[in-house]
Amino acid sequence: MIQPRTLKGFRDYLPAAMIPREQLMQTAREVFRSFGFAPIDTPTLEHLEILTGKGSDETDRQLYSFEDNGGRPVGMRFDLTVPLARFAAQHIGTLGTPFKRYHIAPVWRGEKPQEGRYREFVQCDFDTIGTTSELADIEAVCVIDALLRAIGIDAFTISINNRAILTGLLESLGLADKTTPVLRSLDKLGKIGREKNGQ
Structure with missing residues (x-):
């Protein structure tokens, strides 16, 4: 007899969790649209070379990848940023710039499941592409402020950084060759702490 069970790092959502989850996503959509952001969606599967591009070994290890029925190497999206880059390269001539988009969709990472981290989860992104105007950055802060307030969070701090600095x-x-691992460690520092970061 087959035992009913989910894969490690994956989970079911019962109605008690799914209803507020859907309400949260709907609130996010309404806030994004109020600022003029348009929804897009991209395929769950992409050509593997698009997902790996200039990625790192760590990214490659996190990918769910396989050959499709036609023998083509494909992978499941691990974030929404890489598919956005492909989407923009393919469609920006039709859409024009600046292009403001939001995308709320599941992504998959084959990393070791930890408390609060799953192999399948929903990512929520919004971006303005095709402009170097500081107004887009200012608007991003305004969107975050509006979204947090719309979901009932009134006490928060928005931290701003600049990767170029x-x-x-x-x-x-003299550490230019260490940029990627250093930035990755700094990014993880606030999320998992210095001891667990190990770098």
Whole structure:
């Protein structure tokens, strides 16, 4: 007899969790649209070379990849940013710039499941592409503020950084070749702490 069970790192959502989850996503959609962001969707599967591009070994290990029935190497999207880059390269001529989009969709990562981290989860992104105007950055902060307030969070701090400053600092210290691992460690530092980060 087959035992009913989910794969490690995956989960079911019962109605008690799914109803507020859907309400949260609907609130996010309404906030994004109020700022003029348009919804897009991209395929769950992409050509593997698009997902791996200039990725790292860590990214490659996290990918769910296989050959499809036609023998083509494909992978399941592990975030929404890489598919956005492909989407923009393919469609920006039709859409024009600046293009403001939001995307709420499941992604998959073959990493080791940990408390609060799953192999399948929903990611929520919004971006303005095709402009270097600081107004887009200011608007992003306004969107985050509006979204947090719309879901009932009134006490929060929005932290802002600039990757170019960190990259320049590393270059000035002669560590330009360490930029990716250093930035990755800094990104994880606030999420998992110094001891667990190990770098």
